[in-house]
Amino acid sequence: MPRTPHASPQTLRLFEALLKEPATRRYGYDLSRETGLASGTLYPILMRLTEQGLLEAGWEPSDQPGRPPRHTYRLTGDGIALATTRLADAAAKDRRAREAARVRPV
Amino acid sequence: MIRTAAHRLLTLAVRGRRDHGGPWGEAILAEFDQTMGMWAALVWTAGGLRVAYREQRASSRTHKKVFALAACVLAAAVAVNQFALTLTYVPSLGMEPTMAVTSRYVTDRVAFRVTGVDRGDIVVLPIPGAPDQSTERRVIGLDGDRIECRDGRVFRDGAPVDEPYLRAGTKTDCDPVTVADGTIYVLGDNRTISADSREWGTFRRDSVQGRIVLLG
Numbered sequence: 001m002p003r004t005p006h007a008s009p010q011t012l013r014l015f016e017a018l019l020k021e022p023a024t025r026r027y028g029y030d031l032s033r034e035t036g037l038a039s040g041t042l043y044p045i046l047m048r049l050t051e052q053g054l055l056e057a058g059w060e061p062s063d064q065p066g067r068p069p070r071h072t073y074r075l076t077g078d079g080i081a082l083a084t085t086r087l088a089d090a091a092a093k094d095r096r097a098r099e100a101a102r103v104r105p106v
Numbered sequence: 107m108i109r110t111a112a113h114r115l116l117t118l119a120v121r122g123r124r125d126h127g128g129p130w131g132e133a134i135l136a137e138f139d140q141t142m143g144m145w146a147a148l149v150w151t152a153g154g155l156r157v158a159y160r161e162q163r164a165s166s167r168t169h170k171k172v173f174a175l176a177a178c179v180l181a182a183a184v185a186v187n188q189f190a191l192t193l194t195y196v197p198s199l200g201m202e203p204t205m206a207v208t209s210r211y212v213t214d215r216v217a218f219r220v221t222g223v224d225r226g227d228i229v230v231l232p233i234p235g236a237p238d239q240s241t242e243r244r245v246i247g248l249d250g251d252r253i254e255c256r257d258g259r260v261f262r263d264g265a266p267v268d269e270p271y272l273r274a275g276t277k278t279d280c281d282p283v284t285v286a287d288g289t290i291y292v293l294g295d296n297r298t299i300s301a302d303s304r305e306w307g308t309f310r311r312d313s314v315q316g317r318i319v320l321l322g
Contacts, residue, residue, distance in 0.1 A: 038153045044157065047130055
């Protein structure tokens with residue numbers, strides 16, 4: 001069975017963080033703090049999503065003078081649709097698992 | 107101290123000797139300032155090294171692809187230039203005024219073998235008696251054509267051949283022949299001095315080496 005893309009627990013955590021305020025451009029470090037993902041895990045996911053047009057990356061001048069511009073991210077329309085689907089699927093699966101546990105004979 | 111060292115290491119990994127690294131490496135580098143304390147900085151750097159490595163590997167793969175594609179295109183171009191479409195030198199005055207002596211023309215060496223040659227085409231032929239040298243002549247007659255000359259004009263199967271490519275006032279003199287199957291009868295456009303089928307006889311069709319495709 002082919003693996004569902006963008007359904008790993010790490011990606012789902014990122015989707016959750018990005019969907020809170022989908023219109024806001026987010027910084028990589030803040031996303032890392034919020035999701036608890038290390039940069040070596042977070043950025044490869046960001047790269048993959050950007051390559052596939054699910055995430056929109058941009059540069060924003062730093063608020064402090066003399067600092068390099070910062071990279072920002074927000075979901076594209078396709079990205080929002082996919083993230084919503086994936087999170088809903090995960091929640092449904094979770095519910096089924098819990099129900100199965102409940103009906104198991106004691 | 108450790109933070110500075112980590113930042114330096116990450117910068118080196120992202121940029122190497124360049125002013126700017128890849129966008130993703132630069133993105134991680136720009137976020138470095140946000141980390142609080144030594145531990146967070148080290149963790150951030152460790153992940154950054156992985157990403158920088160990944161990004162560079164991906165870009166070198168792209169470079170390899172571009173390089174491989176360029177090599178293929180070059181090889182194809184060389185092959186086409188050597189075997190399919192070549193430049194042919196005009197060694198004689200025999201095709202003037204259409205083709206100036208010492209000029210060069212683009213010659214099809216492959217496609218004519220499929221499409222065949224037609225009357226009026228200019229073909230490249232080996233020079234009889236010097237088969238490793240070649241020259242260009244115009245096809246006047248194909249299989250079964252009756253070629254003769256009357257009053258300075260060429261006739262094919264009894265009808266005068268329209269020859270707008272000749273210099274005005276050109277007179278052609280030839281002995282009448284019937285072109286045998288599988289052969290071609292050729293003349294140079296410079297009728298008074300050209301050595302051609304009048305002197306050499308007809309050529310076997312499979313001795314044709316190419317067909318001039320561009321007349322500049």
